[in-house]
Amino acid sequence: MSVVELNNKGDAKCKLSEIPLLPREHRLFHKNCVYIVTGGLTGLGFETVKFIALRGGGHIVILSRRSPTPEMKQEIDSVKKQSGAVIEALQCDVSVSEQVEEVMGIIRQRFPSCPVKGVFHSAVVLRDGIIENLSRTLYEEVMKPKINGALNLHHATKHCNLEYFVCYSSVASFLGNASQSNYAAANSFLDIFCHYRRHLGLAAQSINWGALNIGLLLNKDHIRKILETRGLMLLELNEIVQSLQDCLLLNKPQQLICKFNFKNLGSNIFSQNVSLGLRLASLVEEKLGNSKEPEAIFERPNQSPSIFVRSVLSETLEITPEEVTEGTHLSALGMDSMLAMTLQNLFSAKRAVTIPLIKFLDPNSTVGTLVRVLNQPAKV
Incomplete structure (x- = not known):
């Protein structure tokens, strides 16, 4: 697995293992504080809710466009019992500024003595398609939750003394994806926006997640096989949790969490994007060794x-x-x-x-x- 710090151009700077971590006893979350998780009813969002609750976060507010299903309510109750945390799910479309302002008022009323200390922005909508088939509507559907959501949360919490403003971005923002140009663009905004907040002296981290074996990809062997041929390996839950903890402790503006098969990556994505291969050359050389890989040998057309x-x-x-x-x-x-x-x-x-x-x-x-x-x- 490769965990890499990125600069504001998306270039690999150095491995996280070369950066000294904060002491492990450093407390990530506090009992008397509120932590907001957007898109917190599914996949990585809900894993983040559990992560915060089991590490001392006393009050967690889930923001989602939909109300939790009966099954999800049971899952939330289970986390409450296990952690002792107060967890509330509020219906809110974070792409709409009025709804965000309204829900922030509700949070202040319900937890008057508990300051908001963290925002984890995990909201996402996917509308795949090659660029020739993508309309403005399909771009806006994907961009609004991430871009408008980040901006609305930024404005609504500027007065708060946040310890965390974490945006869940994707490896797609710099590897690219021919059928997800709208998704890649939306995540690229999150990356740059977190650097912008840092320049303002505000808390911000963008985490470029790779393929995760949770949510939509959970135990989908067919998709796993497809991703592996492109050089992307699925991160398992224990790897996701450990990597999230490392990122929060390191507190860098942008970090990549992805597990690569570098040989497949080189023969697929890098072969189609030379500039990307050059940008990540040092990382690839370290993983594959300094000796050059033999040139690809194409299968001879001995079959019709x-x-x-x-x-x-x-x-x-x-x-x-x-x-x-x-x-x-x-x-x-x-x-x-x-x-x-x-x-x-x-x-x-x-x-x-x-x-x-x-x-x-x-x-x-x-x-x-x-x-x-x-x-x-x-x-x-």
């Missing part, structure tokens, strides 16, 4: 394009080759953006052919569409 395409699809989707014909629509095989990027990488690595993502995601594309691309003469 038709057999090759069908075999790649059958292996990736774990189906028999007989289930794939040239007339099979890719959409019928469950094609999505993650699978499209995986297949794009495999075709590039094995045949040195880069097929545009739109070819995989077009609802009219068939297996035969990919075969025809491979049959086209190489451009010199």
Whole structure:
């Protein structure tokens, strides 16, 4: 696992292990203080609620657009009993300034003697799609919770003497993602905004999380396999909790928490983004050794394009080759953006052919569409 401090350009500066940690007995949270967690009813948000409660945080307010389900209420009650913390869930769309101001007033009324000491901004909306298919509406849906939410929380808590203003960003903000340009842009804002708050003398940390085995990705073996081919390994819950604690103790403006398979990363993401590979060159060299990796050896086209395409699809989707014909629509095989990027990488690595993502995601594309691309003469 690689835990890296980033500067305001997103470049790797040094490993966290080279930065002295605060003493482990340093108390992260206090019993008589309030800690706000946005998006705290699911995934990383709820794990953060548990993290705070089990480490002494006495009062936790969850902000979410939705009310907790009966199952989630039971989970919250379980954390209350285990930790003794007061946990309240308030309905609030943090992208709407009036709602944030209103809920801050409610918090002051309910906990008049408890100052707000921390904000953990975990709100997120995903609307995937390649950039050609993304409308302004789809950009705004993804950006509002993160960007408007961060700004509204910033203005609503400027008068508070915060110890934490933590924004949960993503590795996508600097690795990029062809089907999540809206998500990458929103997270890039959080990164820069935390540096801006630091320049104002205010608390701020942006944590660029990698792939996590919680929430939407929990035990999704198919997605795990796709991510691993791109060089991204899933972080398990114990790694997430330990990394969050390290980040809070170190208190740097921007830190990356991600587990990489550097060989796969080099042959996929770095091969398609040379400048990114150069920016992280020192980290990659340390993990792989100073000796240069042998150049990629492309699979020779000893199979016909038709057999090759069908075999790649059958292996990736774990189906028999007989289930794939040239007339099979890719959409019928469950094609999505993650699978499209995986297949794009495999075709590039094995045949040195880069097929545009739109070819995989077009609802009219068939297996035969990919075969025809491979049959086209190489451009010199």
